[in-house]
Amino acid sequence: QQQVKQSPQSLIVQKGGISIINCAYENTAFDYFPWYQQFPGKGPALLIAIRPDVSEKKEGRFTISFNKSAKQFSLHIMDSQPGDSATYFCAASYYGNKLVFGAGTILRVKS
Amino acid sequence: EAEVAQSPRYKITEKSQAVAFWCDPISGHATLYWYRQILGQGPELLVQFQDESVVDDSQLPKDRFSAERLKGVDSTLKIQPAELGDSAMYLCASSPREGGRDAGELFFGEGSRLTVL
Numbered sequence: 001q002q003q004v005k006q007s008p009q010s011l012i013v014q015k016g017g018i019s020i021i022n023c024a025y026e027n028t029a030f031d032y033f034p035w036y037q038q039f040p041g042k043g044p045a046l047l048i049a050i051r052p053d054v055s056e057k058k059e060g061r062f063t064i065s066f067n068k069s070a071k072q073f074s075l076h077i078m079d080s081q082p083g084d085s086a087t088y089f090c091a092a093s094y095y096g097n098k099l100v101f102g103a104g105t106i107l108r109v110k111s
Numbered sequence: 112e113a114e115v116a117q118s119p120r121y122k123i124t125e126k127s128q129a130v131a132f133w134c135d136p137i138s139g140h141a142t143l144y145w146y147r148q149i150l151g152q153g154p155e156l157l158v159q160f161q162d163e164s165v166v167d168d169s170q171l172p173k174d175r176f177s178a179e180r181l182k183g184v185d186s187t188l189k190i191q192p193a194e195l196g197d198s199a200m201y202l203c204a205s206s207p208r209e210g211g212r213d214a215g216e217l218f219f220g221e222g223s224r225l226t227v228l
Contacts, residue, residue: 006153034216036219041221042221042222043115043202043204043219043220043221043222044154044202044217044219045219046216046217046218049216089153089154091153098156098159098167099144099156099217100156101153101154101155102153103151103152103153104151104152104153
């Protein structure tokens with residue numbers, strides 16, 4: 001049972017463009033929604049996270065938009081750079097436990 | 112910068128053999144997780160420890176997998192016997208404490224990639 005559904009599976013963006021990755025969830029008990037970035041051969045690393053009491057969080061070029069009523073959240077990468085090429089995972093957890101991940105999005109930024 | 116240490120980085124074994132993976136979390140992190148990541152998929156939780164106690168092992172195939180964290184610090188994940196379908200990356204992660212605002216910030220190691228022939 002996939003608790004967090006992520007799309008698209010892969011994404012190609014031109015340098016300087018905006019990358020958008022979407023996730024949807026079912027469990028309304030989830031209260032923490034992080035995004036992880038993973039480079040080949042490395043473990044995932046926390047990129048940015050949001051809690052459902054806010055609708056948007058921005059850190060540098062990365063922004064999470066959160067729609068509680070629709071049970072959806074998305075990652076926007078502004079001014080995408082080749083160094084952003086990686087696999088991105090959305091995730092969700094309840095009270096900090098049992099983080100469940102989406103299937104991942106492979107992002108390629110073309111220079 | 113503190114890191115989660117894992118070993119070995121790579122392991123090739125034949126099916127029916129036993130394999131073991133070791134993890135040393137960031138010092139002071141009470142919660143330790145083992146995740147399995149099949150190529151092209153997101154990580155899936157196998158087991159979660161709070162100190163030396165198992166908090167969640169509902170997804171751990173207990174007929175062949177075992178995990179321990181005897182002194183509440185480092186941890187070992189064992190597979191016996193290994194099967195072809197066990198080929199995956201085994202990721203260890205730690206977090207400062209269970210529950211609360213910071214517990215969702217997992218710090219992952221670089222993983223142990225297992226290939227079962």
